[in-house]
Amino acid sequence: MxxxxxxxxxxxxxxxxxxxxxxxxxxxxxxxxxxxxxxxxxxxxxxxxxxxxxxxxxxxxxxxxxxxxxFPRHPLSPAGPRSACATGPPLKVYMYELPRRFHVGMMDHKSKIDDGAPVTAENLPLWPKNSGIKKQHSVEYWLMASLLYEGGGEEREVVRVLNPERADAFFVPFFSSLSFNTHGHNMTDPETEKDRQLQVDVIEFLSQSKHWQRSGGRDHVIPMTHPNAFRFLRQQLNASILIVADFGRYPKSMSTLWKDVVAPYVHVVDFFTDDEISDPFESRTTLLFFRGGMVRKDEGKVRAELAKILAGYDDVHFEQSTPTPRTIKMSTQGMRSSKFCLHPAGDTPSSCRLFDAIVSHCVPVIVSDQIELPFEDEIDYSQFSIFFSVNEAIQPGYIVDQLRQFSKERWVKMWRQLKNISHHFEFQYPPKKEDAVDMLWRQVKHKLPSVQLSVHRSGRLKVPDWWQRTR
Missing domain, CATH: 1.20.5 (Single alpha-helices involved in coiled-coils or other helix-helix interfaces)
Known part of the structure; x- marks a missing residue:
């Protein structure tokens, strides 16, 4: 040159x-x-x-x-940053064949399809549109559907293999969250026994699998996004790769970030697809929006405090509400017309509301001391979210003062970033590249090296976990 x-x-x-x-x-x-x-x-x-x-x-x-x-380094090399697109060959997953009562059979009790008939891409039932709040715990359905899908080519993060000897990981298609919502929601009624029996049957099935025995279940992927999913026998799964939506509900002895995957809740409000207004800052007239339940446990008790502190502001909408088709529609409209959406902890640090805000392009205001967020090794939430500790949030006037000092330029930058990343939180079938299902399988792929290390060490150690015992 x-x-x-x-x-x-x-x-x-x-x-x-x-x-x-x-x-x-x-x-x-x-x-x-x-x-x-x-x-x-x-x-x-x-x-x-x-x-x-x-x-x-x-x-x-x-x-x-x-x-x-x-000769540039491979994007996944330890010396370079991880790329969100170039991740190598797809993850090979073997999915167990379980009777329909463990998964899609719970979606349609009137179905006349034989319980033993295999589920295929052709006969997979669609997730019901009228499922209401149950939809937020439907991650297990979308993961199973992605394995049944045969399109997408080499760009996919995951492919199903029918030979278990070729598998990198094993997927257990038990809809544990839907089982709780369907059979054991009240936790005391007779229907709860059905939920418990399904868990017993799954554990018995897995214990007889040579693949489970070979790894101790460590390379098995088990979704349980509802905080009460698999609650009777979950301790027997503590070695597996768990896909959970809220780490705050599980003890550290069972769920850890080195092996488990943080999943987003499935958003309940509709995805905002045509948010192309020329001046979004001025068009969103509400400063801060919240609609939800007030009676919560543990860290969620902050909601009652916030209700008192945020009362009386003309540009703050804070309302007690229960999820119904009507209130979900009202929340959709409220989030789309607000600059900021409040996300205080519920019974656990996270909730569906955060992901409703993301797909509504409403800048999340997260109030939590313990929240763990999905895809955080690839996504920087500080680029489109604001965080307050519980102690900061309960100071009268503090949150509102901070939000009113936000410049239009800074907010618009966050709004644009929300539009850029919101597709990562979309669950759909057929799956699309970089959507929520694609991202979850990539997270599983990231966990496997540590999982394989654990499998190989456990196979030769005479004293299990001696290193942890001596520290």
């Missing part, structure tokens, strides 16, 4: 002037001009030689990696 182009326009201009000066006869009328040219040439040669020497020495001692320019 010619040196005069190396530094852009400024370099071109300087080179042009130097060439013009050289050709100007006024600068070559006597020997002084020639001697000056020779002197300049020597200086330039000396500087060039010195730079070449320094560059060569830098390569020799390793401060400049010349090879990286021509």
């Amino acid at each position: 010619p040196s005069q182009w190396k530094y852009g326009t400024k370099g071109c201009v300087s080179s042009y002037r130097l060439q013009s000066a050289k050709n100007d006869p006024r600068n070559n009328v006597n020997g002084d001009g020639k001697r000056s040219s020779k002197m300049y040439g020597k200086v330039i040669f000396s500087i060039g030689f010195l730079l070449l020497l320094v560059f060569s020495y830098s390569i020799f001692i390793g401060t400049v990696d010349f090879r990286s320019y021509f």
Whole structure:
């Protein structure tokens, strides 16, 4: 590359002037001009030689990696950042064949399909549109559906394999959250026994699997996004890769970030697809929006405090509500017309409301001291969310004052970022690249190296977990 182009326009201009000066006869009328040219040439040669020497020495001692320019590191290499797109070959997953009563049979009690008939892409029932609040715990359905889907090509994060010996991981298609919502929601009625029996049957089935026995269940993927899912026998799954929506509900002995995956709740409000208004800041007239239940346990008790603190503000909408088709529709409209959406803890640190806000492009205001967020190794929530500790939130006037100081420019930047990342929280069938299901399978792929390390160590250790015992 010619040196005069190396530094852009400024370099071109300087080179042009130097060439013009050289050709100007006024600068070559006597020997002084020639001697000056020779002197300049020597200086330039000396500087060039010195730079070449320094560059060569830098390569020799390793401060400049010349090879990286021509042979870039793989995006998943430990020395480089993880790419959200280039993640290598798809994860190979074997899905167990369980009778329909463990999964889609709970979606349609009137179905005449034989309980033992396999579920395929052709006969997979659609998730019911009128499922209401049950939809937020439907992650297990979308994961199963993604394995039945046969399209997408090599860009997919996951493919189903029918030979278990070729599998990287094993998926257990038990809709444990739907089982709780269907059979054991009251936790004391006779129907609860059906939920418990399904859990017993699943554990018995797995214990007889040689693949479960070989790894101790460590390479088995089990979704349980409802806080009460699999509540009778969940301790027997503490070695598996659990896909949970809220770590706050599970003890550390059972669920840890090194092996488990934080899942988003499935949003209940509709995805905002046509949010293309020219001035979104001014069009969203409500400063802060919240609609939800007030009676909550543990950290969720902050909601009652916030109700008192936020009362009386004209531009704050804070309302007690229970989820019904009508109130869900009202929440959809409220979030789309608000700049900020409040997300205090519920019975657990997280809830569906956060993801409703994200797909509504309403900047989330997260009040929690313990929340764990999905896909956080790839997504920086601080680019589109605001965080307050519980102690900060219960200071009268603090949240509102902070939000009113927000500049329009800063808010619009967050709004645009919400529009850019909201598709990562969309559950759909057929699945699409970079949607929530795609992201979850990629998270499972990220966990597998640690899982395999645990499997291999457990196979040769005489004293289990001796390292943890001596620390």
